[in-house]
Amino acid sequence: MPAPSILSPRDGSNIDPRSLLSSIGEVVYSWDIHSDGLQWGPNAGDVLGRIPEAALNRGLAFAGLVEPGSGRSRYDAIVSSGGHDHGDGVVYRTRYAADLAGRKMWIEDAGRWFAGADGRPATARGVLRLERQVRDGELGAAGNDVCDRTALIERLEQTLGEHLPAERIIVVLIAAIDELTRLNDDFGHEATDEIITEVQDRLRSVMRRRDHLIRYSSNRFAILLTGCPQNQVEMAARRFSKAVGQTAIETGRGIALVSLRIGAAVAPEFSTQAGALIAGAENALAGAKAGASDTAVIARRRQGRETRADEPSLDVQAVAALNERRVRLALQPIVDAGTRQVAFQEALLRVGHGMDGPFFATAELIPLLERRGLVRLFDHRVLELATEFLAADPRLTLSINVSPRSLIDPEWLDAFLGCTRAAPGMSERLIVEVTETATIADPARMAGILKQIKDRGARIAIDDFGAGHTSLRHLRAFPIDILKLDGAFTQNLRRSTDDRFYVRTLIELARHLAVDTVAEWVDDELQATMLCDWGVTYLQGHLVGRAELPQRGDASALLHATG
Structure with a gap:
């Protein structure tokens, strides 16, 4: 039985998500890591205050607001999170103090990153939450022996300038505590700070006098080894790993077993530039985390072929794939929250390099297609494939994502009307998903377009709902059937009372509007149980099923396998 309502009927009509x-100090963001472009929800000014424009628009500039030694920046949390993105993202989480226009605040920052073609983080979506103000003297102890990235580069440049002319090898080791997120969850932030301090002391205890230990971004340690032969790098790394992991660390919250992951870059073999050496060691560290390697991963110069000047760009390759019918749909189940039976499937675009994969990284491809005005071509193909699936299996219900550009394109709407007219009744098994941001540019026009889609029998879903773009007045104007709650909020239910309150309020808002809800990014049973108790209609995420490619011509196989 759903939990009692937390709002009165009168409250429901006055809810303003923004x-x-x-009021709870939260704001959603999206970060294009490759271009460093940062976009915030509409309430960013309310939460962040008048921070510099560069910090508002650039991810690395925002990282510059982080107080040294207070915690990992968002960038460091992402690159050190480990894991492989299989299409639905990798979770990251961190806590740090930042200077927000003169206010020093503790911040919790969590979300998911999505990989590019090289498997490394390309985009991220998350939510930033203000916890409280930093108390006087609170950062003093945390900042000891900690520097920021710029200071690290300067220190390494000084070391290179001193020793490379004398032909001494310089080894840069970048070490990070493994599974720091788990330690934070198990022991809390204060105990984790104790662990980090003890790790630093243990590393220093096995260093040679001529070496340097530099802690930066809280959980990351740079160790500069002078005159270490390349064939002894792994031995040196094992010495540091053993010092950290051979005995448990006692904290005020219990005993913790800690291990290190280490990446390395060697000068002059890899590079003679400080920035390149640090980046190489960090990339090697990411490889060590991804491969769960107990030994150091050493950065190597890339030996693969260079990109040819005449090689087609990504958008040209994608259009070629479209013309050669290398576009497919992966289906992810969305289940009834109470019964866990499949209610419908979300159809997700996959564009193949070849007929049977591998596939272009969606996190890179979709934004590029939108920027180049090509996304409409792919939305047309998704509609065609979805109608083929629906025609082949009368038990199947699908949702498809449609970009704002396609929705306002008369050709896409004509194609939709033509497809649904040719197969009466099929449109009742089709759900059209539009993002919350798509509704704000011209609400009246969008409401008219969505009404035409609804009149054909299809249902309308607002995707990634909750960032505060849409007012209650606008929601009432749209013929919506489903609100899909932004996973940036639902993934934090276990840890954040604010997010529990906010998500539950959104569910109450949906109930007030008489529409269904889908909770995205549902990964564990506790999360699912809370959502079910609060009255959410459907669940979507790793817990109930990942996106899978059906066998060609057989979309129903996934329906029955999951259901």
Whole structure:
């Protein structure tokens, strides 16, 4: 039985998601890591204050607001999170103090990153939450022996300038505590700070006098080894790993077993530039985390072929794939929250390099297609494939994502009307998903377009709902059937009372509007149980099923396998 309502009927008509988000100090963001472009929810000014424009628009500039030694920046949390993105992202989480226009605040920052073609983080979506103000003297102890990335580069440049002319080898080791997120969850932030301090002391205890230990971004340690032969790098790394992991660390919250992952880059073999050496060691560290390697991973110069000047760009390759019918749909189940039976499947675009994969990284491809105005071509193909699936299996219900560009394109709407007219009744098994941001540019026009889609029998879903773009007045104007709650909020239910309150309020808002809800990014049973108790209609995420490619011509196989 759903939990009792937390709002009165009168409250439900007055809910404003943007004001509510601001009141609990939360704001959503999206980060294009490759271009460093940062986009915030509409209440960013309310939460962050008048921070510099560069910090508002650039991810690395925002990282510059982080107080040294207070915690990992968002960038460091992402690159050190480990894991492989299989299409639905990798979780990251961190806590740090930042200077927000003169206010020093503790911040919790969590979300998911999505990989590019090289498997490394390309985009991220998450939510930033203000915890409290930093107390006087609170950062003093945390900042000892900690520097930022710029200071690290300067220190390494000084070391290179001193020793490379004398033909001494310089080894840069970048070490990070493994599974720091788990330690934070198990022991809490204060105990984790104790662990980090003890790790630093243990590393220093086995260093040679001529070496340097530099802690930066809280959980990351740079160790500069002078005159270490390349064939002894792994031996040196094992010495540091053994010092950290041979005995448990006692904290005020219990005993912790800690291990290190280490990446390395060697000068002059890899590079003679400080920035390149650090980046190489960090990339090697990411490889060590991904491969769960107990020994150091050493950065190597890339030996693969260079990109040819005449090699087609990504958008040209994608259009070629479209013309050669290398576009497919992966299906992810969305289940009834109470019964866990499959209610419908979300159809997700996959564009193959060849007929049977591998596939272009969606996190890179979709934004590029939108920027180049090509996304409409792919939305047309998704509609065609979805109608083929629906025609082949009368038990199947699908949701498809449609970009804002396609929705306002008369050709896409004509194609939709033509497809549904040719197969009466099929449109009742089709759900059209639009993002919350798609509804704000011209609400009246969008409401008219969505009404035409609804009149054909299809259902309308608002995707990634909760960032505060849409007012209650606008929601009432749209003929919506489903609100899909932004996973950036639902993934934090275990840890954040604010997010529990906010998500539950969104569910109440949906109930007030008489529409269904889908909770995205559902990964564990506790999360699912809370959502079910609060009355959410459907669940979507790793817990109930990942996106899979059906056998060609057989979309129903996934329906029955999952259900």
